[in-house]
Amino acid sequence: MISSNCVEKAGSPEWSSSTSDAETGATVNKRETLMTSLPNASQPLSSQSGSGLLKGTSFFPALVLLACAGQVFPPPALTGIAEIEAGWHHTCAVTTAGDAKCWGNNHDGQLGDGTEADRLTPVDVVGLLSKARAISAGERHTCALTRDGGAKCWGNNHDSQLGDGTDVDKKTPVDVVGVTSGVQAIVAGWRHTCALTTLGGVKCWGNNHDGQLGDGTKVDKNVPVDVMGLVGGVKAITAGRRHTCALTTLGGVKCWGNNHDGQLGDGTKVDKNIPVDVIGLVGGVKAIAAGWRHTCALTTAGSVKCWGKNHDGQLGDGTAINRSSPVDVVGLPSVVHAIAAGGQHTCGLNPQFVSCWGDNEDGQLGDGTTADTLAAREEVGL
Numbered sequence: 001m002i003s004s005n006c007v008e009k010a011g012s013p014e015w016s017s018s019t020s021d022a023e024t025g026a027t028v029n030k031r032e033t034l035m036t037s038l039p040n041a042s043q044p045l046s047s048q049s050g051s052g053l054l055k056g057t058s059f060f061p062a063l064v065l066l067a068c069a070g071q072v073f074p075p076p077a078l079t080g081i082a083e084i085e086a087g088w089h090h091t092c093a094v095t096t097a098g099d100a101k102c103w104g105n106n107h108d109g110q111l112g113d114g115t116e117a118d119r120l121t122p123v124d125v126v127g128l129l130s131k132a133r134a135i136s137a138g139e140r141h142t143c144a145l146t147r148d149g150g151a152k153c154w155g156n157n158h159d160s161q162l163g164d165g166t167d168v169d170k171k172t173p174v175d176v177v178g179v180t181s182g183v184q185a186i187v188a189g190w191r192h193t194c195a196l197t198t199l200g201g202v203k204c205w206g207n208n209h210d211g212q213l214g215d216g217t218k219v220d221k222n223v224p225v226d227v228m229g230l231v232g233g234v235k236a237i238t239a240g241r242r243h244t245c246a247l248t249t250l251g252g253v254k255c256w257g258n259n260h261d262g263q264l265g266d267g268t269k270v271d272k273n274i275p276v277d278v279i280g281l282v283g284g285v286k287a288i289a290a291g292w293r294h295t296c297a298l299t300t301a302g303s304v305k306c307w308g309k310n311h312d313g314q315l316g317d318g319t320a321i322n323r324s325s326p327v328d329v330v331g332l333p334s335v336v337h338a339i340a341a342g343g344q345h346t347c348g349l350n351p352q353f354v355s356c357w358g359d360n361e362d363g364q365l366g367d368g369t370t371a372d373t374l375a376a377r378e379e380v381g382l
Helices: 062-068
Strands: 003-009 013-019 026-033 081-086 090-095 100-104 119-124 132-137 140-146 151-155 169-173 183-188 192-197 202-206 221-226 236-240 243-248 253-257 272-277 284-292 294-299 304-308 325-327 340-341 345-350 353-358 373-378
Touching: 081 132, 090 132, 090 140, 100 132, 140 183, 140 192, 151 183, 183 236, 192 236, 236 284, 243 284, 243 294, 294 340, 294 345, 304 345
Parallel strands: 132 183, 284 340
Antiparallel strands: 003 013, 013 026, 081 090, 090 100, 100 119, 132 140, 140 151, 151 169, 183 192, 192 202, 202 221, 236 243, 243 253, 253 272, 284 294, 294 304, 304 325, 340 345, 345 353, 353 373
């Protein structure tokens, strides 16, 4: 008599069987790793065929594979993660060992593994083993900050967002011209990229149709250019779809680029190709986050203010009205320690809860529903 089931060991499916010894009647458990190629799958494996089974037992490999069909055996968990970043349809991470790994859509080489094949599990980014310090994912391109303080990018380059002096896609990382050292942070927007230097200056490259490079023009750039007025005094940067913002060392916020929905926070809806001050935020801010067409700031007091597009409630002020200057997020139960902005939703974090607001069509707010919310609300299970 034989009974069996599929099990998992280190990500590989195995066949587990319990047999009765024909001579002794004793029950013996046996486990065999399923191979991708089994001999004579339509014929029984038995003790007489040299299969290693106990005398008097047999099973059909084809039936084993059929029994295991449809069962998903997940790969071993990715551990030792220092940072994780989500692009449009791909995701990347940096490990504590300095390795860069990516997975998901790879149509433009944005995974950096030298191919254009989509990956269901993480793959190593070529040339960045033990060399990556941080990573940022755009629409279809990715950039990394190396441990040497340089910037490297790969993937889609139709708008020169890789900064290598060309507009040709790259399937492996290439150096960004002029910033092979002296960089402390890098952010990838939809189709543009910006770097924060160790001197506190900001440089940007790529798509500039709305002035998101901040160089006083609306001409795309295939190598980094200085953002006007920001050669120093900046401690953090963030990039949205077609706008960019900087947090100054004095705690103020400046933004530039697309402003159709008021996402620059200067009280207008006019695009700006140089940085402008966000109204009411000349100080007292410790973090900033840019979504698709909205922007948010975390104050030193732990409150959150947002501005820009609000069609789905992503500003969290209890309305669905676009705002061209900052408004307070309502409904936050306590002091917030960190913020993150998605395409059309926003979340805040403190040590005890996660609170999200805005678009929830696909359940991205995590509240157990698919209904948008116009104000902050603590999420289920967190």
